[in-house]
Amino acid sequence: xxxxxxxxxxxxxxxxxxxxxxxxxxxxxxxxxxxxxxxxxxxxxxxxxxxxxxxxxxxxxxxxxxxxxxxxxxxxxxxxxxxxxxxxxxxxxxxxxxxxxxxxxxxxxxxxxxxxxxxxxxxxxxxxxxxxxxxxxxxxxxxxxxxxxxxxxxxxxxxxxxxxxxxxxxxxxxxxxxxxxxxxxxxxxxxxxxxxxxxxxxxxxxxxxxxxxxxxxxxxxxxxxxxxxxxxxxxxxxxxxxxxxxxxxxxxxxxxxxxxxxxxxxxxxxxxxxxxxxxxxxxxxxxxxxxxxxxxxxxxxxxxxxxxx
Amino acid sequence: xxxxxxxxxxxxxxxxxxxxxxxxxxxxxxxxxxxxxxxxxxxxxxxxxxxxxxxxxxxxxxxxxxxxxxxxxxxxxxxxxxxxxxxxxxxxxxxxxxxxxxxxxxxxxxxxxxxxxxxxxxxxxxxxxxxxxxxxxxxxxxxxxxxxxxxxxxxxxxxxxxxxxxxxxxxxxxxxxxxxxxxxxxxxxxxxxxxxxxxxxxxxxxxxxxxxxxxxxxxxxxxxxxxxxxxxxxxxxxxxxxxxxxxxxxxxxxxxxxxxxxxxxxxxxxxxxxxxxxxxxxxxxxxxxxxxxxxxxxxxxxxxxxx
Numbered sequence: 220x221x222x223x224x225x226x227x228x229x230x231x232x233x234x235x236x237x238x239x240x241x242x243x244x245x246x247x248x249x250x251x252x253x254x255x256x257x258x259x260x261x262x263x264x265x266x267x268x269x270x271x272x273x274x275x276x277x278x279x280x281x282x283x284x285x286x287x288x289x290x291x292x293x294x295x296x297x298x299x300x301x302x303x304x305x306x307x308x309x310x311x312x313x314x315x316x317x318x319x320x321x322x323x324x325x326x327x328x329x330x331x332x333x334x335x336x337x338x339x340x341x342x343x344x345x346x347x348x349x350x351x352x353x354x355x356x357x358x359x360x361x362x363x364x365x366x367x368x369x370x371x372x373x374x375x376x377x378x379x380x381x382x383x384x385x386x387x388x389x390x391x392x393x394x395x396x397x398x399x400x401x402x403x404x405x406x407x408x409x410x411x412x413x414x415x416x417x418x419x420x421x422x423x424x425x426x427x428x429x430x431x432x433x434x435x436x437x438x439x440x441x442x443x444x445x446x447x448x449x450x451x452x453x454x455x456x457x458x459x460x461x462x463x464x465x466x467x468x469x470x471x472x473x474x475x476x477x478x479x480x481x482x483x484x485x486x487x488x489x490x491x492x493x494x495x496x497x498x499x500x501x502x503x504x505x506x507x508x509x510x511x512x513x514x515x516x517x518x519x520x521x522x523x524x525x526x527x528x
Numbered sequence: 529x530x531x532x533x534x535x536x537x538x539x540x541x542x543x544x545x546x547x548x549x550x551x552x553x554x555x556x557x558x559x560x561x562x563x564x565x566x567x568x569x570x571x572x573x574x575x576x577x578x579x580x581x582x583x584x585x586x587x588x589x590x591x592x593x594x595x596x597x598x599x600x601x602x603x604x605x606x607x608x609x610x611x612x613x614x615x616x617x618x619x620x621x622x623x624x625x626x627x628x629x630x631x632x633x634x635x636x637x638x639x640x641x642x643x644x645x646x647x648x649x650x651x652x653x654x655x656x657x658x659x660x661x662x663x664x665x666x667x668x669x670x671x672x673x674x675x676x677x678x679x680x681x682x683x684x685x686x687x688x689x690x691x692x693x694x695x696x697x698x699x700x701x702x703x704x705x706x707x708x709x710x711x712x713x714x715x716x717x718x719x720x721x722x723x724x725x726x727x728x729x730x731x732x733x734x735x736x737x738x739x740x741x742x743x744x745x746x747x748x749x750x751x752x753x754x755x756x757x758x759x760x761x762x763x764x765x766x767x768x769x770x771x772x773x774x775x776x777x778x779x780x781x782x783x784x785x786x787x788x789x790x791x792x793x794x795x796x797x798x799x800x801x802x803x804x805x806x807x808x809x810x811x812x813x814x815x816x817x818x819x820x821x822x823x824x825x826x827x828x829x830x831x832x833x834x835x
Contacts, residue, residue, distance in 0.1 A: 368543045372550075373815045375774040376792070376808040380551055383796045383804060384558040460671055464774075467673040468781060468793050480673070487677035487782065490685065491692060498677055509669040 245445070252522040259518025262511035269508050273326035281306055282317030284324040285475040291315050296494050310496040312482075313489055321477050322500050328389070328478040329459050330508075332396070336458030337451045339397035344404025345447055349435050351405070352412025363409065366402050374399040375464070382470050392471055396458060404450055411446055412439055445523040452519050456512035463505065479505040529827070536823050540816050547812040548598070552591050555801045581606065604806035609798050615806035618791050623810075626776050626787035628698050629706045633772055637711040637718060642761060644715075645722025649730060649757075650749065660719055667716030672775040675709040676782040693783040706779045714768045721764050726757040755829065762826050766819045773811050 254260055277283065291298040291305065292315035299311035301318075309318035351362040378395040385391050415421065416439075424434050463480025465471035467487075472478045477485075479501050486498030569577070578584045582593060597603040604615035648660035670678075683705060684692040696702050729735065730753055738748045777789030784790065788807060795803035 364539070367539065368546055371540075371543050371816055371819050372547050373770055373773060373808070373811045375777075376811050377547075377551065377554075379792070379796055380554055380804055380808055383799060384554050384801075464671070464673060464778065467778060468796075470793070470796060483673065483677070487673070487680075490677050490680055493685070495681070498681075502674060502677075506669045506674070513665075513668055 249445070249522040253518050256518040256521060258514045259521075262514035262518070265507060266511040266515065269326060269504060269511070270330065273323050273330060276323035277320060280308065280317060280319050282320050284316065284320040284477065286316060286320075288315045288317065296492055299494070301496050301500075309500045310494070312485060312497055313494070318482075318497065318500055321482060322504060325477040325479050325482045325501065326504055326508075328472055328476060329462060329480070329505075332389075332392070332462040332478070333455040333459040333512075335393060336396040336400050336462070337454040339393070340400035340404045340454050340458075341447055341451045342401075343397070344401035345408050345440060345443060347401065348405035348408025348410075349412050349439050349443065352409035353416055353431070353435055353439060355413070355416070359409070363406075366405055369399070370402050375461075378461075378465065379468075379470055382465070387470055387473055389472055389476065392462065392465065396461060400454060400458060404447070404454070407446060407450055408443055411443055415439055415442055449516065449520045449523050452512065452516040456509045456516070459505075459509065459512070479508075532827055533824055536820055540820050543816050544809075544813060545595075547816075548595055548809055549591065551805045551808050552594065555805055556587060558799075558801065598809070604809070605802050607795075607800055607803050609795070609800040609803075615803050618795075618803055619788065619806060619810060622780075622786060622788035622791045625695055625698070625785055626780070626789065629703055629710065629779070629785065629787070630772060630776060632703065632707045633711040633714075634769065636707060637715040637768065637772075638761075638765070640711075641715040641718025642722050642758070644719040645761075646726055646749070646754070646757075648719065648723045649726035650745075652727060657723075660723060664716040664720040664723075667713045671713055672709050673778045673782070675712050676705070676778065679705045679709055693785070695785045695787075702783075702785070706783050706785055709782075710772055710775050710779050714771060718761055718764060718768065721760050722757065725760045726753065729753045729757040759826070759830055762822060762829070766822045769818045770815050773815065 282288065288305075288307070288311060291307075291311055298305070299307065299315065301308060301310040305311075307317050307319065309322055312318050312321060347362065347366075351359045378392075378399070381395045381398075382391055421434065421438060424438050429437070459479070462471055462478060463483065466478045466480030467484040469481075469484065472481050482501035483498065483505060486494075486496075486501055489497050575584070582590060585593070594605065597605065602616070604619070606614050607618060610618075644660050644663075648657040651657055680692050683690040690701050690704055694702055735748060735753055738752050743752075776787055777792055779785060780787040780789030780791075781793055788810075791803065792807045795807075
């Protein structure tokens with residue numbers, strides 16, 4: 220017995236040395252898997268740079284996003300090129316405003332739209348889906364029929380209708396995005412909740428006398444977090460795309476504020492005059508950011524989605 | 529099957545009604561009536577105008593009249609901006625154009641997307657596969673409003689092959705860029721979906737059996753693998769259709785093709801509510817009908833699917 224317990228102790232030591240004894244939580248496992256994914260990590264770094272650019276760039280230029288450079292107005296196509304001598308690092312827009320400052324400001328708005336839009340979707344969609352999935356039966360039927368109906372409406376047209384009637388403003392855009400963005404989320408969450416509902420720990424919670432609302436908020440939702448995070452990370456680029464679409468049509472963000480979509484629209488309208496920088500810089504930020512979001516979303520899915528383990 | 533179709537139609541009709549009521553309520557809650565202008569009209573003139581357009585009646589009656597007119601006469605009422613044109617005229621002018629390049633885009637996206645996906649799956653891990661995957665990843669960040677200016681830079685500014693916009697009765701030169709711009713991202717998505725489902729099917733047991741029987745590759749792919757592999761693609765057709773309808777707005781705006789989207793945006797900027805509503809409802813109707821067809825098609829191909 221004595222020597223056996225020695226052996227076991229040695230084995231335990233070995234395991235501890237190799238770090239095997241350490242318990243791995245779901246989250247530390249996920250973090251490890253995520254950081255192994257090179258594309259996701261690189262995307263994370265690039266995205267951080269874009270975020271830093273969006274908020275720090277205004278301090279590095281003498282121009283702000285509203286100011287018109289009268290010296291080059293009227294000859295933007297020649298004098299408005301990106302250059303260090305005029306301090307227009309990204310050139311100027313058709314009205315002689317500094318594109319560097321405008322891209323920074325547009326990035327702020329676009330990122331904000333993406334994150335707040337996804338945030339609304341997460342809160343509303345998770346609660347809605349969890350309630351429908353947990354209660355089931357007729358309530359579930361009614362709630363999900365409503366989602367079906369809302370989903371088969373061409374939402375972009377309704378969103379534009381909303382913007383036209385209630386005024387084109389960024390707040391209205393948020394309301395409109397919030398109205399539609401949670402639908403997919405609620406479906407996914409509902410499906411997952413229906414699986415969780417029949418697990419033993421929920422039964423234990425019911426036996427323990429918890430009320431249903433507490434069960435949903437304390438037991439169901441924390442277990443949904445993984446899938447919600449994955450889906451939310453994929454929603455952010457979709458929100459940015461939607462906002463850009465609306466702003467491209469001139470119905471979203473209003474002057475003097477701007478966004479990637481509005482800047483792309485402005486640049487795209489000037490393409491025939493050969494001022495390609497007006498399209499190029501916003502497009503570069505838009506495409507890079509979307510790429511990063513998609514790769515990060517992919518990485519998170521590989522890290523958190525239980526299906527692929 | 530028959531009951532399933534009835535049930536599905538039973539969902540489609542309330543959906544359409546919800547859309548109509550919703551847009552009607554939004555329109556009615558707009559600040560200012562359709563005849564509000566810088567110079568206020570005399571009260572009597574305003575009243576006459578309202579009587580002419582039936583706006584003096586209570587809201588629920590207006591709504592019922594509106595719906596009845598649409599259902600029985602396919603009449604969306606008069607435009608509030610252009611006194612001599614009805615919403616029907618405006619739609620009739622723009623819709624054929626949208627339909628023309630819309631159908632081309634849809635056919636192109638589906639045919640190229642599906643073929644690319646199948647070839648990529650068959651030649652798994654070859655350069656074709658990598659090209660297809662790379663294409664479908666990069667097209668995710670190239671929505672129509674990004675593709676359109678890029679195409680103009682390439683084909684109009686640099687090469688000078690194609691006109692930068694216009695419609696001109698739908699000659700092919702004017703059709704190429706709208707169709708490519710509209711279809712690229714959906715083509716990529718369809719290719720990705722086809723590829724992954726085809727890979728899954730090719731690895732399944734019944735395909736191995738078919739191989740063991742000694743069937744040729746062509747027979748395996750076209751007679752056995754294709755049908756089950758296309759099921760996920762069919763589910764995607766609904767969202768792709770919606771996306772293209774929405775995308776047509778950008779195409780019309782950017783290429784000045786004169787389709788329905790251009791009218792939608794110009795009436796949105798003009799606050800011509802009846803035109804906006806008419807187009808929204810028409811697009812909603814098309815979407816719902818298309819989804820209905822897709823669902824029935826899906827149930828017909830895969831008898832396991834019943835909701």
